[in-house]
Structure formats: C-alpha cells, structure tokens
Amino acid sequence: MSFLGIDLGTGSVKAAIVDEQGREQAVSSVAYALDTPHAGWAEIDVRTWWRALIDAMAGLPRDLRDDVRAIGLSGQMHGVVLTDAAGEAVRPAMLWPDSRALDLLDAWPEPQPNPVAPGMAGPLLRWIVRHEPQTARRTRWVLQPKDWLRVALGGARVTDPSDACATALASPAGVWNTALLERLDIPREWFVPLAASYAASGTLSQQAAQALGLRAGIVLATGAGDTPCAALGSGLAHDGDALLTTGTGGQIVVLANDEPAALRGLHRYRAASDHWYRMAAMQNVGIALERVRGWLSYEWADAYREAFGDAVNDVANNAANAFAADSAGNAAHATPNASSSLTFLPYLSGERTPWLNPQARGGWLGLSLEHTRGAMMRAAFEGVAFSLRAGLDAIRASGAPVSALKLAGGGSVDARWRQLLADALDVELHAVDCPNAAPRGAAILGGVACGHWRISDDLAALAPGATRVAGPRGDASLAQRYARFIDLYGRVEPWFGGTRTPRRDAR
Structure with missing residues (x-):
C-alpha cells in the first residue's frame, strides 16, 4: 500500500509516492513557465498543468503507481481559477506573483486579519469584475489551483480552510466573508463549500485514471496549500514546532494549537491538520x-x-x-x-x-x-x-x-x-531529512483520507529525521x-x- 502526493507549484508539478510508514519511494517533477501577456501579469493555461502532471506521473515506476490507495493534493496558494458550470476554465489561471490588482487594495483598509497582496484571489477577482465583465458572466465557480486539479481528477468542488483563509475573502478560520463579498460585488455563489484538508473529497475518475496510469476509484483528499503541506511533510505536529524554508524567498512557519493573535506583517492561517500557524514571509532570499x-x-x-x-x-x-x-x-x-x-x-x-x-x-x-x-x-x-x-x-x-x-x-x-x-x-x-516536503505532506493527507492514519494521533510518529547542523554562538x-x-x-x-x-x- 502506498500514497501519492501531488504538489501543483508555481513553476513545476511534483508527484511523490510514500509507503505505509511515510517514507518516500519515488518522486517525479515536470517544470513549466508562467505567461506574462502584460507587465505585472502572471497567468498559466490550466491545460499546461494537466499535461505536466501526465508527464510527471509517467516518470514514476509502474509497480508503485499500481499500489497507490489514495491521493493528496498540495498547491500554490492565493491564485485563482475561474470555471464554467461544466468545470472548463473560462480564462487562464491568475497566480500569486500577479500585480495587476495593486491599485485595488483600498477595499481592504487596515487593520486586516491578514496582510493582503495583489496576487491573492480577492484582489484578482475584484479586477475581473471591473475589467472582464464577460469573464464574470461566464463564471460559475472560482477555485484555488489545487482545488481545480482535484475537480479535474474527478473529485468534489470544495476547498479547505488553509487555502480559503489566504484568499483575502474569508475569516482567518477560512469561512467565506459574505459581507465583504457583497461589498466587492463578487458573487457569493461562486465559492465552494469547505472541507477538512484530510477529508475524503471524491474518487479518481476512470478518464483521469487512464491518463495518469492509476486505478480508478482511488480516494482523493481535499488537500491544502503548499506551505501547510510542507509543514506537515516536514514533521511539524505540536504547538510551537517551527520551520524555516529558504528558496527564492523565505518562510518561517510556527504551528499553534489555537488562533494566534493578529500582528501587522504576519500571516495567521489554518494548517493542514486541525492546527493554526503563524507565518513570516520574506521575498528576498x-x-x-x-x-x-x-x-x-x-x-x-x-x-x-x-x-x-x-x-x-x-x-x-x-x-x-x-x-x-x-x-x-x-x-x-x-x-x-x-x-x-x-x-x-x-x-x-x-x-x-x-x-x-x-x-x-x-x-x-x-x-x-x-x-x-x-x-x-x-x-x-x-x-x-x-x-x-x-x-x-x-x-x-x-x-x-x-x-x-x-x-x-x-x-x-x-x-x-x-x-x-x-x-x-x-x-x-535542525536540517530535515525530507527533500520533497510538500508532496509528502499531501500524500499523508491522502493516507488520512482513506483511513490509514489518524490526524490526531499519527503525525508526530510520521515526522522525518532531523539533524542538528548549527547553533547560535552569541x-x-x-x-x-x-x-x-x-x-x-x-x-x-x-x-x-x-x-x-x-x-x-x-x-
């Protein structure tokens, strides 16, 4: 028995298979480029995501794919995919590096429960309503990237609190802010219900299974944003556990049992488990x-x-x-x-x-x-x-x-x-022995969704090894x-x- 985690990132999609103990067995990734049709725009055709996922899955051993029992999803946060009633995208996805809505942030006067950026779903949808009314008329659903992928795989139209609370359209707990949506003239009916990140939210369709080389009927977990999935995959399980990631930018994530106090400049979001997390996000690393x-x-x-x-x-x-x-x-x-x-x-x-x-x-x-x-x-x-x-x-x-x-x-x-x-x-x-934390965290969510692990009891035991590599010298x-x-x-x-x-x- 194994579990598949799919991380739909900004520049690549990564698929990882872990075994019953949470150990990575294989990983495959395929890169893609964003489109910038105008200065400050960041878009991508969702068909590019789908083709990249098919190629990434082809890079995984066939015997391991045959053993997959559940799939969990991780995805880049903040951006948005608009689809019609049939689930077809009505325009390219708009992603978090997009700054076209920079001049529209006045609708979120301070203080806000979380910082608001132009590449979040809220400002981007406000821009759509103002500048692309024809797109708005064709739209039935607005989805986060990983939620679009789950629907494409045959799953339910839902989202999880970790993604919803990062849209600038919901409370810190992830509940849609109806009053704000009305004030922005963004239709409330566009937004899907909430489900726990580790809940079962549909099964893999026959068509998707054939394209990806998997069995139809595999359980699909709701999934979570890439940051909370990386925290889960890195072993953050208890109040106060903290993670530093350094790449293009840097993030410091600290897990919390209860909702953290608001503080300007910090994000406080829901985790992929039943926790919360504080996050400091630094752009220039x-x-x-x-x-x-x-x-x-x-x-x-x-x-x-x-x-x-x-x-x-x-x-x-x-x-x-x-x-x-x-x-x-x-x-x-x-x-x-x-x-x-x-x-x-x-x-x-x-x-x-x-x-x-x-x-x-x-x-x-x-x-x-x-x-x-x-x-x-x-x-x-x-x-x-x-x-x-x-x-x-x-x-x-x-x-x-x-x-x-x-x-x-x-x-x-x-x-x-x-x-x-x-x-x-x-x-x-303490360096974590987990090079692919986000897809690993997604795979763990899949394992919970199908009943193999329990979110309340097994997370600490699934933590990867970590080696103390440096300490402060005063x-x-x-x-x-x-x-x-x-x-x-x-x-x-x-x-x-x-x-x-x-x-x-x-x-």
Whole structure:
C-alpha cells in the first residue's frame, strides 16, 4: 500500500509516492513557465498543468503507481481559477506573483486579519469584475489551483480552510466573508463549500485514471496549500514546532494549537491538520543572493569562500563536532574585517514581513575603497540573514518564543551559510531529512483520507529525521550589525516612496 502526493507549484508539478510508514519511494517533477501577456501579469493555461502532471506521473515506476490507495493534493496558494458550470476554465489561471490588482487594495483598509497582496484571489477577482465583465458572466465557480486539479481528477468542488483563509475573502478560520463579498460585488455563489484538508473529497475518475496510469476509484483528499503541506511533510505536529524554508524567498512557519493573535506583517492561517500557524514571509532570499552573485561575477563556490573564508565547518556532517566547535568558540566563520562597516539591504523586489512594502528596495551602504567583492558578498549574506531575523522577530513579538527551527529548502545546504543563519536568528537549526516536503505532506493527507492514519494521533510518529547542523554562538558584533540594519531600513524607507511605517520593534 502506498500514497501519492501531488504538489501543483508555481513553476513545476511534483508527484511523490510514500509507503505505509511515510517514507518516500519515488518522486517525479515536470517544470513549466508562467505567461506574462502584460507587465505585472502572471497567468498559466490550466491545460499546461494537466499535461505536466501526465508527464510527471509517467516518470514514476509502474509497480508503485499500481499500489497507490489514495491521493493528496498540495498547491500554490492565493491564485485563482475561474470555471464554467461544466468545470472548463473560462480564462487562464491568475497566480500569486500577479500585480495587476495593486491599485485595488483600498477595499481592504487596515487593520486586516491578514496582510493582503495583489496576487491573492480577492484582489484578482475584484479586477475581473471591473475589467472582464464577460469573464464574470461566464463564471460559475472560482477555485484555488489545487482545488481545480482535484475537480479535474474527478473529485468534489470544495476547498479547505488553509487555502480559503489566504484568499483575502474569508475569516482567518477560512469561512467565506459574505459581507465583504457583497461589498466587492463578487458573487457569493461562486465559492465552494469547505472541507477538512484530510477529508475524503471524491474518487479518481476512470478518464483521469487512464491518463495518469492509476486505478480508478482511488480516494482523493481535499488537500491544502503548499506551505501547510510542507509543514506537515516536514514533521511539524505540536504547538510551537517551527520551520524555516529558504528558496527564492523565505518562510518561517510556527504551528499553534489555537488562533494566534493578529500582528501587522504576519500571516495567521489554518494548517493542514486541525492546527493554526503563524507565518513570516520574506521575498528576498535566494533571488537576492543569486542577483548579487551575478553582479559580482562569482561562481557559487568562490562566493562562499571569499565571503566566509577558506575554512569550512563540517557541522553538516558531524553534529558532535558542531557542539564542540560552538563551545570552543570556533572562528571558522569569522567575518572579514572589511565587511564589518558594510550593510546590505536585500529588498530587491519589495518586502512582505515585517515591512509590507512592495516599493522597498536594496543596496549597499558603507562602501569604501578598502572593500573587496568578497566583503560585498559577505554583506549580502548577512543582509539576507537579517531580513529573515526581522521576520522571526515579528513572530516572537506575537507570542511565539522560537529557539529552534527545522530547516528545509535548496538554499540552505552550505554549512557556513547555516552557521550564519543560526547566529543571526539566534536559534538552533535542525536540517530535515525530507527533500520533497510538500508532496509528502499531501500524500499523508491522502493516507488520512482513506483511513490509514489518524490526524490526531499519527503525525508526530510520521515526522522525518532531523539533524542538528548549527547553533547560535552569541556573536555580539553581529547583533550590533543587525541593529544597524533595522535602523538603516527605517531611515531610507521614505526615499523608496513607500507608504508603510517601519516597524521599530523589529529588534
């Protein structure tokens, strides 16, 4: 018996099969590109998703596909698919990077229970009503990406609280806000009922089964957004469990038993289980470091070497040595002296947590003739780490005392970078042995939907292994540079034309 998890991402679809113990047996992915027919638009033809899924499934071993007993779904959050009564898309899907509705956010005056972004379903649907009335007339249902896929597989027209609460059209619990929909002139009848992420919401149709090489009648779980699925797949099961993911952007997710208090700049959403989670979302992690590396004409190996020095801590391979190195004050990651007076703001594409300022921008301040490109690269690493710290501080200010983070994401492998993150964030980091957390979390939801696991009893036992890879060393000079980083952003924000007031409590 095995379970299939499908993660419908922004740039690729990934399918993973896990066994009865939750261990990954096979994974396959197929990439695709977004369409940008106009500046600021982000769309995709849903048929591209379907073709990519067929190709991804073909990459999984036939014997494993024959053994699948349930399917769970994970999907990119916030975007929206509009369909007619027959389930056919009436236009390309609009996705979360889309900014066409930026000027329509005045319908969500602050304070809001969650930050509102132009690529969320609410602003995008407001734009449709205003600018594409013919599309609105043809629309019968509005679906989140993973919900569209479930319907295409033969499942029910429902959504789960984790996706609904991130539309800017529902309460934090995920219940549709009828009064807001009326005020926006968005038809309430477009919106599907709610079901638990782990509920059974239909079965695989004969037509879809034939296309994907599966058996018809397989149970389909409702599914959840990709962030809560990744949290589930990474082993977050108890109140206070926390995860840091680093990729193009960065996210810090902290699980909570009860609804967290509202705090500006933070998201508080429903989890894929019966929990909630706080989330700090930072836009400029891998994307900023990659751009700086290109500007400075580095290969990655040289960028790490010149930014951090030649010594390489083996903490990633030997946790015991890491504890000894920390206690001995190991200086393997010593900061180049020239970089101590240099600060880099990484906000090359605006920022979400904690500033909520899409007009924020970046750059170096403090350059002198003595600075090398290695010092500039080091400052960039520090600036990105400080931006993550600002997000974590917002979470701590909301009442979550985070002292340890599970670590996931392709941008967090180098041991020197991990150590800087541990120092800057003042946390222990534990690397998760789960390279495909979102589809794994989706597969677990499938297993719950068909009765193999129980959401209340089995999650902790399904947690993947995690290795302690770095811990904070109490670097006072780094703490001073972080304080300077926060002060610098507050001083220059008006220059960017932003309308947001800087959070002076981010320290």
